[in-house]
Amino acid sequence: MGRMSSPFPSSAAVSATAATIAAAVASFLAGMDVLIVNVALPTIAADLGGDMAVQQWVVDGYTLLFAVLLLLAGSLADRFGAKRVFLIGAALFGLVSLFCSFAWSMAALVAGRCVLGVASALILPASMSLINEANPDPRRRAWALALWGAGGASASAVGPLLGGLLTPIHWSLVFAINVPFCLFLLALAPRIAPSPRRPIRFDGLGQTLALAGLSALVAGIIEVGAIGLTVPATLVLLGVGVLALALFVLSQAKVAAPMMPLDLFRIRGMQVALQIGFIMIFNWYGMVFICTMFLQNERHMGAFAAGLVFVPSAFVTIIGNLIGGRIITARGSRFSITLGLAIMIAGFLFEFLTPAPIPVWVVATGLSVVGFGAAITTPAAAGVVLRSVDPAQAGIASAMFNTFRQVGGAIGVAVFGVIATFLPSLTLALRSVFLASALLLVYVLAFELLRWRER
Numbered sequence: 001m002g003r004m005s006s007p008f009p010s011s012a013a014v015s016a017t018a019a020t021i022a023a024a025v026a027s028f029l030a031g032m033d034v035l036i037v038n039v040a041l042p043t044i045a046a047d048l049g050g051d052m053a054v055q056q057w058v059v060d061g062y063t064l065l066f067a068v069l070l071l072l073a074g075s076l077a078d079r080f081g082a083k084r085v086f087l088i089g090a091a092l093f094g095l096v097s098l099f100c101s102f103a104w105s106m107a108a109l110v111a112g113r114c115v116l117g118v119a120s121a122l123i124l125p126a127s128m129s130l131i132n133e134a135n136p137d138p139r140r141r142a143w144a145l146a147l148w149g150a151g152g153a154s155a156s157a158v159g160p161l162l163g164g165l166l167t168p169i170h171w172s173l174v175f176a177i178n179v180p181f182c183l184f185l186l187a188l189a190p191r192i193a194p195s196p197r198r199p200i201r202f203d204g205l206g207q208t209l210a211l212a213g214l215s216a217l218v219a220g221i222i223e224v225g226a227i228g229l230t231v232p233a234t235l236v237l238l239g240v241g242v243l244a245l246a247l248f249v250l251s252q253a254k255v256a257a258p259m260m261p262l263d264l265f266r267i268r269g270m271q272v273a274l275q276i277g278f279i280m281i282f283n284w285y286g287m288v289f290i291c292t293m294f295l296q297n298e299r300h301m302g303a304f305a306a307g308l309v310f311v312p313s314a315f316v317t318i319i320g321n322l323i324g325g326r327i328i329t330a331r332g333s334r335f336s337i338t339l340g341l342a343i344m345i346a347g348f349l350f351e352f353l354t355p356a357p358i359p360v361w362v363v364a365t366g367l368s369v370v371g372f373g374a375a376i377t378t379p380a381a382a383g384v385v386l387r388s389v390d391p392a393q394a395g396i397a398s399a400m401f402n403t404f405r406q407v408g409g410a411i412g413v414a415v416f417g418v419i420a421t422f423l424p425s426l427t428l429a430l431r432s433v434f435l436a437s438a439l440l441l442v443y444v445l446a447f448e449l450l451r452w453r454e455r
Contacts, residue, residue: 018191019134020144023127024151026086029093029181030120031155032162034063034285034409037113038292039163039303040171047171048106056222056417059289060410061110064218065117066124067406068211071259074125074399075202082129087189089122094182100175112175123185128398130192132386139329142383146325149379150318158314160288164307203259209248210259214407217241221414260400261393269388270397272448273381276337277401278408279444280344280374283437286412287370290419290433291363294426299360309360313367320375333380333387334448340377341445344370348438356427366434 037044041055077085096115103109131148135141166173220237252258264270288310295306327336347369354362382401389397420429 015192016134016140016144018188019130020147022086022185022188022192023131023144024147025181025185026090026123026127027148027151028155028158029151029178029185030066030124031152032159033097033116033120033178034059034066035155035159035288036163036166036174036177037062038289039160039296039307040167040174041292042296043167043171043303044106044109048103048109052417052421053222054106054110056289056413057110058106058113059285059413060218060222061113062117062120063285063406063410063413064215065114066120067117067403067410068214069118069121069207070125070399070403070406071210071396072202072207073121074129074396075259076122077126077129077399078396081194082126082133083189083192083194086123086126086130087186089119089126090182090185093119093123094179094186097175097178097182101172103172124402125399128382128386128402129394132391132394132398134192141386142328142379143325145379145382145386146321146328149324149375149382150321152378158310160292160310161307161314164304164310167303167307203251203255203257205255206248206251206259209244209251213241213244213248214410215241216244218410218414221411221418224418259396260403261396264389264393264397264400267388269384270400272337273384273388273401274404275444275447276341276377276381277405279440280377280408281405282408282412282415283344283348283433283440284370284374284412285409286416287367287433287437289413290416290426290430291367293420294358294430295360295363298426301360309364310367312364313371316368317371317375320372321379324376324379327376328380328383333384336380337377337384337448338445340373340375340380341441341448343373343376345373345438345441345445347373348434348441352431352434352438356431358427358430363430 037058041058044058045055073085073089093116096112096119100109100112100116103112127148131141131144135144162177163174166177216237218241220234220241223231223234223237249262252260252262265274291309292306295301295309296303301309324336324340327339347366350369351358351362351366382398385397385401386394416429416433419432420426423429423432
């Protein structure tokens with residue numbers, strides 16, 4: 001008689017499912033914590049104090065450290081194993097979230113947000129590596145990446161909604177809500193297979209220059225809005241930032257083990273994916289930051305009502321990610337990226353072309369259209385990254401992709417915050433954000449079509 005198949009899933013299938021769920025939840029957590037605080041900022045500022053520049057640092061303290069340390073975290077995931085680094089990051093995230101919920105001053109809160117950025121940097125590239133390790137089959141990996149993308153993309157919409165729901169109770173809950181997610185990730189640990197380790201050397205010089213350069217650049221952009229462009233302190237910050245980043249690029253061509261291997265930039269798929277990641281999140285984070293300010297400060301909506309504006313985009317984004325997985329499987333990543341970018345452009349133009357005063361329903365509809373396009377684009381771009389490089393470089397390539405995304409987010413909040421400071425109204429600032437975002441995406445779409453046509 002032939003052997004009967006077991007009615008229970010194999011250990012490999014259980015591990016793959018657990019790794020995929022953990023990665024999707026981590027992607028949701030990292031994305032949610034960027035934007036959940038936006039709706040709570042006016043309430044936090046009323047309680048702890050702080051002007052526009054300080055409020056920008058509550059957001060950018062997280063995104064900046066998140067962005068700068070992603071490359072180092074990608075190397076750590078390769079060297080010590082993605083699972084180990086992932087779990088350390090999840091534990092740190094939970095502990096620091098508790099600290100932020102008890103913050104007694106804006107300085108303490110900004111410090112906590114910076115450490116949260118460190119924790120996110122540990123879990124995000126490791127989550128992509130877990131998916132890559134657990135799903136060797138391309139079709140299964142496409143679906144796993146769609147779920148991973150659904151986590152991050154839906155968090156961008158759910159974050160402001162949760163912020164609106166929790167802030168009226170107390171603003172500390174926007175940080176405490178992270179703890180159950182972190183406990184869930186730690187509970188999944190026994191079911192996830194151990195990760196391989198690879199001998200990776202660290203690039204201390206590159207890490208130092210990247211941290212100094214990006215910190216100074218973002219600080220300089222924020223200070224343009226706070227104290228002006230011609231003030232010596234602002235010029236020094238911007239100058240140090242540009243110089244340190246230039247030295248960082250030069251160092252990557254010289255050191256034996258670069259944290260950002262320049263040869264990866266020669267790969268067409270990486271060129272397309274990195275630009276998509278940077279500009280998409282630059283637009284989205286900047287838009288959500290200005291939208292929440294517009295809704296509460298100019299439309300005089302409460303935190304709960306402002307959070308409800310993001311409800312439609314939350315549902316649409318989740319649906320978009322699920323549909324996006326099918327589109328990737330049926331038509332491929334190139335088609336998905338092209339379609340997603342076109343939808344996002346349409347959403348931004350719809351909002352820009354609506355005559356002032358901008359109705360709240362237009363903001364909600366535009367967010368939904370843009371979120372739907374982003375949900376289709378993000379997992380496709382992530383898949384391009386993983387397919388473009390050798391499996392041994394999956395960790396560092398994933399870290400580069402997410403670094404460009406988070407750097408784009410930090411700079412987007414800084415740049416659009418400066419725009420809001422100098423323009424006479426938040427309505428005009430919001431319209432400027434819509435137009436600038438549409439034009440940037442038109443550039444990315446043109447670059448993507450031309451670059452891949454050359455092959």
